[in-house]
Amino acid sequence: MTDYTLHYWPIQFRGQFVRAVLAHVGASWNETGFDDIVARKSAKPAQQPIPHMGPPVLTDHDREFSISQMAAILVYLGEKHGLVADDLASRAMTIKLIDDANDVLYEMTRHNGAQQWTHEAWTGFQPRLQRWMVIFEETGRRNGLTEQSGFILGTDVPGLADLVTATLWGTMTSKLPALRPMLEAHAPAITGLCDRVGALPSQTELRIKSDEDFGDAWCGGEIEASLRAVIQEPNAPGSS
């Protein structure tokens, strides 16, 4: 029997955080197609397994429990599979980092495409994007993270917070390589963490499969086109 079903668009973006955890714990899962997602998110809440506005939605076939919202799905999986330390502060910090990551995703897509990127808007956003990188870097540094070793919350093994951090910054900079120099400059320890977590067999295998399945798409849609357009401008900040 398959352990889980992930309902998410055929792109990396928010869904990749869930896939990274499923892959890390060795769970089996299947994903349904674009049409299924549209049908599910358009259904009346009374007809939805979990009343929700949009994907991702995860179904745990152990108990046929469905849950939406990236942070809720990740904490559910992280706690079920022992990836979250069992003290109040670590649990709160894990949720904090997930919601920071979610805010970065909102801001990188101008709130899921509510507006498109312009050169002016992108230029104005650079200091803020760099500050987000520094926020993750400083969090890791306080917990002993270095370029060569450690994990963002000071654990001995990678936990949910590390998978989230590596999926956010690692996936973004591998799909949008022009941003990698900015990450290296503003968050060298986070860059190292992304590379170490990304080198785990489960994550390497996932990346290969996701690249096959989703190609170069990161957030997808018109917003990705406008994002790539501004990043690629020869004199755009953060372009390589």
Next chain:
Amino acid sequence: MTDYTLHYWPIQFRGQFVRAVLAHVGASWNETGFDDIVARKSAKPAQQPIPHMGPPVLTDHDREFSISQMAAILVYLGEKHGLVADDLASRAMTIKLIDDANDVLYEMTRHNGAQQWTHEAWTGFQPRLQRWMVIFEETGRRNGLTEQSGFILGTDVPGLADLVTATLWGTMTSKLPALRPMLEAHAPAITGLCDRVGALPSQTELRIKSDEDFGDAWCGGEIEASLRAVIQEPNAPGSS
């Protein structure tokens, strides 16, 4: 000694969720002013007690632990003070409802004021706002919530999820009364829950104090002005 310090703007909005929990558990807290918030959010992450982009930030003086992100603060307080049931599904559902609430706050403010409301945008948003109400209503109905009794996750006493739900919809419709008929029409059981939780002595006292401290402000700023302008249009959907 004061138990907590809440760093948030002098408005209700996201900070009110934290105040509602602090008031419910009978904790003592103080709040710092507008200038302190500006100084804290502008400081280099290395100088911040918790590296963060913006408020709310809560400091627990028990252990001088500071945490940012509304969901992380609420789960930290909820777990510390016994307001979250101790099973995976209830904990995940609590985080799901908090992040649903946070999405509603983003959407009601066009993402913290990234754009201002126009009559056309507000009209187009009505079905989505109503759907958010139905999502909360359906969640409660599945757990035995009625107009007269019950709590959103089926507990015997109000928990974190109920305080969050009542603060989201109760505060929004008391500060923006033109939206109350929409809530009554699309989420009658949630309306009842908001009224019952709002009638708890701790919440009544908090509401009186917050109204004194913050006046009519809900989200504040230009975005509140543009929101009130479209809501008050005589033929605006949702206007009373």
